[in-house]
Amino acid sequence: MTSNPTTPPRPGRRSFLIGAGSGAAVTALAATAANAAIHSSPSATPASATAPAVPFHGATQAGVYRPADQQRQACFASFRVLATTKAELKTLLQVLTAQGVKLSTGVRAADPVPAESLPAIAGGPPQNSGVLGEDVPPDSFTMTVGLAASVFDNPAFGLAGKKPKGLTEMTVFPNDTPDPAWTGGDLLLQLCADSTDMVHYALREITKATRGLLALSWKINGFHSAPRPAGTPRNLFGYKDGIANPAQDEQLVWITQGSGQPDWAVGGTFIVVRLIRMLVEFWDRVGLGEQDGMIGRHRVSGAPLGAVKETDVPDYANDPDGQNIPLDAHIRMANPRTKATDASRLLRRGYNYDLGVDLNGNMQAGLIFASFQRDIKAQFEATQLRLVNEPMTDYIEPFGGGYFIGLPGVTAANGFLGEGLFA
Amino acid sequence: MPDSLPAPAPTMDGVVAAYRNYVSGQLDTLTGQALSLKASIGNNSLEVARRQWLDAQMTWQRVGAAYGSFGDLGSAINGLPSGLPKGSADPGFTGLHRLEYGLFHGQGPAELAAVASKLYADVVELHGKLPTMELAGSDMPLRCHEILEDSLRDNLSGNNDQGSGMALALTSADLDGTRVVLALMRTLVDTLSPGYTAKVTATLDRLGNALARTQDQGTWPAWRTLPLAARQPVTGALGAALESLAYVPALFSTDD
Numbered sequence: 153m154t155s156n157p158t159t160p161p162r163p164g165r166r167s168f169l170i171g172a173g174s175g176a177a178v179t180a181l182a183a184t185a186a187n188a189a190i191h192s193s194p195s196a197t198p199a200s201a202t203a204p205a206v207p208f209h210g211a212t213q214a215g216v217y218r219p220a221d222q223q224r225q226a227c228f229a230s231f232r233v234l235a236t237t238k239a240e241l242k243t244l245l246q247v248l249t250a251q252g253v254k255l256s257t258g259v260r261a262a263d264p265v266p267a268e269s270l271p272a273i274a275g276g277p278p279q280n281s282g283v284l285g286e287d288v289p290p291d292s293f294t295m296t297v298g299l300a301a302s303v304f305d306n307p308a309f310g311l312a313g314k315k316p317k318g319l320t321e322m323t324v325f326p327n328d329t330p331d332p333a334w335t336g337g338d339l340l341l342q343l344c345a346d347s348t349d350m351v352h353y354a355l356r357e358i359t360k361a362t363r364g365l366l367a368l369s370w371k372i373n374g375f376h377s378a379p380r381p382a383g384t385p386r387n388l389f390g391y392k393d394g395i396a397n398p399a400q401d402e403q404l405v406w407i408t409q410g411s412g413q414p415d416w417a418v419g420g421t422f423i424v425v426r427l428i429r430m431l432v433e434f435w436d437r438v439g440l441g442e443q444d445g446m447i448g449r450h451r452v453s454g455a456p457l458g459a460v461k462e463t464d465v466p467d468y469a470n471d472p473d474g475q476n477i478p479l480d481a482h483i484r485m486a487n488p489r490t491k492a493t494d495a496s497r498l499l500r501r502g503y504n505y506d507l508g509v510d511l512n513g514n515m516q517a518g519l520i521f522a523s524f525q526r527d528i529k530a531q532f533e534a535t536q537l538r539l540v541n542e543p544m545t546d547y548i549e550p551f552g553g554g555y556f557i558g559l560p561g562v563t564a565a566n567g568f569l570g571e572g573l574f575a
Numbered sequence: 576m577p578d579s580l581p582a583p584a585p586t587m588d589g590v591v592a593a594y595r596n597y598v599s600g601q602l603d604t605l606t607g608q609a610l611s612l613k614a615s616i617g618n619n620s621l622e623v624a625r626r627q628w629l630d631a632q633m634t635w636q637r638v639g640a641a642y643g644s645f646g647d648l649g650s651a652i653n654g655l656p657s658g659l660p661k662g663s664a665d666p667g668f669t670g671l672h673r674l675e676y677g678l679f680h681g682q683g684p685a686e687l688a689a690v691a692s693k694l695y696a697d698v699v700e701l702h703g704k705l706p707t708m709e710l711a712g713s714d715m716p717l718r719c720h721e722i723l724e725d726s727l728r729d730n731l732s733g734n735n736d737q738g739s740g741m742a743l744a745l746t747s748a749d750l751d752g753t754r755v756v757l758a759l760m761r762t763l764v765d766t767l768s769p770g771y772t773a774k775v776t777a778t779l780d781r782l783g784n785a786l787a788r789t790q791d792q793g794t795w796p797a798w799r800t801l802p803l804a805a806r807q808p809v810t811g812a813l814g815a816a817l818e819s820l821a822y823v824p825a826l827f828s829t830d831d
């Protein structure tokens with residue numbers, strides 16, 4: 153019944169030596185762990201030469217235009233912020249930054265751990281969950297962080313004066329059936345990588361490091377398919393998706409000095425996430441001609457109807473009555489390609505999702521629609537409103553998502569996401 | 576909440592002795608509570624019995640009997656229907672949670688009187704055996720974090736709930752038990768890692784505050800009836816506490 157100081161009394165789950173141990177510095181808590189990890193160096197070499205690392209640092213966040221080819225896997229996770237003071241919010245953003253740097257760079261188990269990131273107490277639970285083995289490859293990992301209007305509206309943070317213009321709760325559009333369990337949240341993480349285990353690992357690391365400061369409210373994993381057989385990958389309706397997207401130099405995505413937004417937001421972007429179920433069984437009972445007409449492209453090639461290659465540009469000017477591409481085709485309503493609608497274009501970077509089964513045995517699958525723009529109303533909402541009564545509406549059910557301000561990027565080695573909020 | 580926390584013990588032997596003493600006191604209390612509960616059920620005062628069940632269950636939680644420390648008697652007092660062939664109708668399902676099940680599923684003296692009598696007898700028996708029971712010093716650091724791990728795994732998950740919805744009350748009693756074990760080990764912990772109990776205590780305080788804020792004029796709401804936004808401060812604070820408690824066993828470990 154008693155323990156002896158030299159012989160552990162019982163070789164149970166763990167063995168103990170009462171009175172041993174080092175007087176190691178104590179950090180364990182997110183807030184303290186934070187202080188340790190904020191000093192990570194941006195120029196660390198990637199853990200593996202073969203797996204590409206996407207730079208975390210830059211004037212804008214990764215996961216939008218960087219890397220140029222969207223990664224294969226993603227997790228969209230929405231959190232409640234539990235921080236109760238501005239200082240805690242700052243700590244939270246510092247911890248997230250440190251995690252983003254670490255995960256983007258990768259970790260080699262053999263590399264020396266900087267003293268300040270050593271665990272609280274030697275011999276505690278492993279620092280690495282082991283899901284990726286001992287060496288963590290960068291695996292094209294990107295973390296993109298967004299904040300919802302609720303963070304600016306929370307008096308505890310005193311950020312009302314810094315609230316970006318036009319950042320609201322997600323509008324409920326005519327065909328939406330928002331499910332509170334999948335809608336909103338204070339903070340969005342878009343985690344992307346080329347493998348599912350990396351995405352899982354990253355979320356697990358991040359939630360551990362932010363325990364008590366963030367509470368996971370909903371999350372959905374998505375995949376970006378391989379090209380079949382070539383070109384742009386297909387969505388779950390079988391159509392190539394992501395063909396027409398504005399280039400970075402068209403300046404439709406990043407908030408700039410002239411955008412009329414608070415200075416701190418320059419280099420940021422508005423993120424719209426829409427969780428849209430696709431009734432795939434129903435869709436599969438529709439003829440190909442009707443499907444093509446609803447989208448406005450040929451399923452086989454991805455080319456606009458009447459054209460040959462997916463990169464061919466639809467010519468609506470010479471098809472005013474929709475003989476070729478119906479006037480209510482998705483691509484035509486989404487982007488009529490007129491002078492008046494040109495500025496409403498946006499960057500889409502969605503992922504397919506495949507969850508469980510519904511009440512009636514149908515598959516719960518669809519699209520995690522993610523778009524990036526400098527103005528939600530003028531771009532996303534204008535596009536969405538044009539699409540309200542498109543024929544495809546019958547085959548889809550938007551049920552969740554949210555609006556967020558994607559924070560500007562981090563350039564300084566000791567900088568952190570959202571730093572401008574605290575200036 | 577125990578009125579005051581016990582004084583720290585200077586050695587692990589001292590911790591075990593003081594913990595045994597503390598458990599004995601809790602079992603004294605539980606003996607009285609089990610007797611009252613038995614009487615109320617016998618007299619068909621079920622409204623009173625439901626309140627008394629909660630008091631008794633909370634006393635048991637405060638003991639901090641994480642992961643089966645009291646063997647078969649522990650299961651008889653605090654067992655669950657899982658794993659029993661007939662589930663909640665199984666005769667092997669006894670003790671506090673069996674009473675909870677009955678009291679919150681319309682049962683009365685006919686079904687519960689015998690269960691209450693057996694509970695009382697089991698508590699008395701455990702109390703009698705306590706002085707000679709094996710309590711290992713090596714369990715104490717583990718207990719420090721396992722009690723609240725059980726809150727998350729068993730109470731707040733709803734797995735333990737037999738109908739009362741009182742996961743918050745049980746978790747607050749688990750927190751009390753954790754504070755007691757930590758207080759007993761304070762000297763040992765702080766010798767190994769100066770200031771660590773203060774760090775852990777700060778997270779426990781935050782959890783205590785989050786729990787208290789869910790109360791409505793001293794009563795606990797049913798856990799499942801709270802919306803996610805009201806549950807998150809509790810589970811968030813609990814998560815943060817668990818991350819810091821996870822390092823307590825490491826202080827005493829020879830592994831690694």
Ligand code: HEM
Nearest residue numbers: 391392393394395396428447483486487519521535536548
């Ligand atoms: C489940 C729902 C949706 C499906 C299945 C879908 C499918 C497609 C497909 C197959 C294309 C053609 C290929 C391409 O250019 O990428 C396309 C284009 C497009 N979609 Fe969607 N889409 C959906 C929802 C949305 C939403 C919610 C919006 C915006 C509010 C949107 C905006 C656009 C835009 C702007 C284009 C490009 C049009 C162009 O510039 O030619 N889509 N979509």
